Structures are given as structure tokens and as C-alpha cells.
Amino acid sequence: MLQREAHDEHRLFIDGEYRSALSGRMFEKISPITGAVIAQVHEAGREDVDLAVRAAKAALSGPWGKLTVAERAAMLQDVSRAINDRFDDFLEAEIADTGKPRSLARMVDIPRGGANFSTFADMIKNLGSEFFKTDTPDGGTAINYGTYRPKGVIGVISPWNLPLLLMTWKVGPALACGNTVVVKPSEVTPHTATLLGEVMNSVGIPKGVYNVIHGFGPESAGEYLTQHPLVDGITFTGETGTGEAIMTQAAVGLRDVSLELGGKNAAIVFADADLDKAVAGTMQSAFANCGQVCLGTERVYVERPVFDDFVSRLKAGAEGLVLGGPDHPGVGMGPLVSQEHRDKVLSYYHLAEKEQANIVTGGGVPQFGDDRDKGFFVEPTIWTGLSEASPIVREEIFGPCCHISPFDSEDEVITRVNDNEYGLASAIWTQDISRAHRVAPQIEVGLVWVNSWFLRDLRTAFGGSKKSGIGREGGEHSLEFYTERANICVKL
Secondary structure (H helix, E strand, O other): OOOOOOOOEEOEEEOOEEEOOOOOEEEEEEOOOOOOEEEEEEEOOHHHHHHHHHHHHHHHOOHHHHOOHHHHHHHHHHHHHHHHHOHHHHHHHHHHHHOOOHHHHHHHHHHHHHHHHHHHHHHHHOOOOOEEEEEOOOOOEEEEEEEEEEOOEEEEEOOOOOHHHHHHHHHHHHHHOOOEEEEEOOOOOOHHHHHHHHHHHHOOOOOOOEEEOOOOOOOOHHHHHHHOOOOOEEEEEOOHHHHHHHHHHHOOOOOEEEEEOOOOEEEEEOOOOOHHHHHHHHHHHHHHHHHOOOOOEEEEEEEHHHHHHHHHHHHHHHHOOOEOOOOOOOOOEOOOOOHHHHHHHHHHHHHHHHOOOEEEEOOOOOOOOOHHHHOOOOOOEEEEOOOOOOHHHHOOOOOOEEEEEEEOOHHHHHHHHHOOOEEOEEEEEOOOHHHHHHHHHHOOOOEEEEOOOOOOOOOOOEOOEEOOEEOOEOHHHHHHHOEEEEEEEEEO
């Protein structure tokens, strides 16, 4: 009989079993919708983390390590199907953790969670290798060909904004390449990573291949994981300061890192853009998931002839958003994920007021007159009038807000967009295809959308520049990070 995890208590998942933390410590999971305690979570101590890492290490030389590529890919396809078979369970878990609208999680989070396994299962079966024929000094011939093997135990530290999607975005390719994983989900979104253990057991993934530890960062599960000498690689999505700390710890032992970090993403709206599409796209990029998207737009630059019209239309769109819980009629935006994060976002709302920004709309906390008043809601907010030096324009807020500025020329807007320490993503809105091809390569980011936002082909490279990260994932770029490559030279 399959072991099940209770929804009101999240234990650790180590070596194929749900276990209480040896540390004896627990912490509360708070609903972002009502502020109520909805679960108790076991916090992994150093001994718990050691057990998880050693289970993952042992699994590399067990049945998992003996599977062929085709057999491993078939098991990951089974994982993908099992996630979809339990779609509603994962949906309930995701919205309990995040409070996001059910329609959003149903359309994005859960389908991508399953696709991240099936996509990389297909890719690994078609992974080729280099082959070179070489003339040797003695007049003979040698052949050189590339080979690859799993990197080993991968520490996966995943964020709270898209918990299932971004966790499986790492676990999928890691397992496809034959590695084993120890996952440390965010302490505020523990549910889906824990639930995935049931799926792994149900499809016969060998014990120790997938492990989950809960806890915090410093002096808790996260730090113990990144410091563990048996961890061979670390992949992390989150804020830049934490990424720097992880990189410092990974330097001991020269472990590889893949870091997808913060962003202060810009959108450029040229006067020739289809304003209906540009406004609709910016509504999505600024306010979707309550602005808690690393690729979200917080800086908007609009060519002066259409500036007032764009601001007016975006204001109307923001004020038309319905705020509420996952099943509220017509809901367009849910709460922020935690009280701590709401305090951070509101600190920027207050700073904008102090700096005398023009508050186009929002800037505060909505009042509902019901249980939602105990949740972590904020108003969708638009500002204008601040200089490029303002923290509102320069620092990542990660909330449902944006600052809109006018511009007068291509060269000006390219300079302003690039004048930021982050470089994750950008969006360009124009009907001039020559301009699109001219401007996009000049933007110092890892990903540029033209007349769209959040379109992703999982085969393409994804990652940031500057303080937005190190490395690329997606397609063969993911497979490269999760494998060790070697060359074989054979003298004929």
C-alpha cells in the first residue's frame, strides 16, 4: 500500500519514505488567503539532511544507476502521466500554498509540472555526442567521441512563486540525465514537493532518487544542503543575495552551480505598437501571480506620443482586476505569498509615496470586510514621475506594481533599459519588425520577447546576465549542466 502524506502535516521524504524530522523542530504553514495556520511542517536538521544526501548518493549505484536511457525516460513519462492523473490533488496543493487563482494554476503551474518530466524524457533519448576522426603523427588514424555521465547528487533549492513548475523544471532534467536529487522547497510552499514523493513511489522510481527536506536557509536545511560535501551540483532559483551565499558555499569542493536570480525587467512600448496588445501584455506581465514572477515587468518605457494613452489604459485595466481567493468569482489577482513578503512590497509602496511619485492607481491594502482582510493582499499599483535613480525603478520589488516612464528615441530607451544591475528578461512592443530585430539584441538580458510575454519553448536557453544569474537551463543547456562530459580517444 502506498504511503500517503497528510495535508495538514508535511514530513520529510527521504529514501522513499515520509519521515518525521530527527531535529524535532516544526514550523507553521500559513494560508496567504486568510492568514490562518493550515499545516505543520517538519524542519530538517543537519542529521536529516545528511540522511537525505547519503540516500541520494547510494541510489546512484543502485537500480536507478543501472537503467538504460530508454528505461529511465519511460519512468519519467510515467511520472508526467501520474501528475496529470492527480491533477486536482496538485492543483489543491498549489493554491493552498500560494493562494493564486485556480484558473492560473490550472492553466500554467500543473500542466508545466508534468511537461517538465515528459519534455526532458524525450530530449535525453535524442541527445547526441561529438565525433571526430583525427590523423595521427605516425600516419594512422584515431577517433574521438564524446560521452556523458550523471553529475551525481544535485541539490535543488526552489522558490515559492511557482513552486511545482520551477521545482520540476530542475528535477525533470536532473533525473533524465541519471542524477539523484535532494529538494529543498521554500518554507512557505512545502506542499507540492512533498506530494510529488507519492507520485515517485507510485510509478516505481527507486528509493533515494527523489528526496525532500523542509526548512529555511541559514543555519537550517538550505545551508546544510549546500555545505554537504557529497552534493555534486546545486541549482537555485531565488533572490540574488541568497544566490551569492550559495555560490560561496559551492566554491568549497568546486561544485557546479546554476543560479536563476532576481530581475528588474523592462518593457518597451513604441508608438507604432498595437496598444490593445501592449496593454493586455503588460497587464499580464505586471500583475499576473500578484507580480510574483521573476520574469515580470516592473519598469515600463513608453514612447512619448502614446504615453498618456497607455497609462490611462493600464490604469483602467489594473482597477478592473478582481482581488480574491482562488475561487472568487471573476478573480484576476490573489494575495502575496506571506506576511513577510507583503511587508517588503508595502515598504516600497510607502517609499514611492515618500518620494512623491505620481500614484496612478493603488498603493495600499484593499479592504474586503471578510476573512480576506487577514490575508496578504495588496493593491495593484502603477506609478509615474520618478527618476531612474529611485529605488522604485532600480530594485526588484516582486509585487503587483510597475513604474511607467516616457522616452523619445531608440538609443535613449536602450540606454535606460540597460542601466540596471539585473539582466533577466525584457519585452518589446512594436509592429516594425526591423526595429524589433535591431533593438532586441542590444538589450542586456537573457530573454527578450517581442509582442508577447511568458511564451516559453522548453528547448531554448533560459537564464540571466549580470546579477540575474549564472548559467543556462532549458533543452540541451539543462542536459549539459546535469551531466559530466568526457572525451574518448581511440587509436586505430
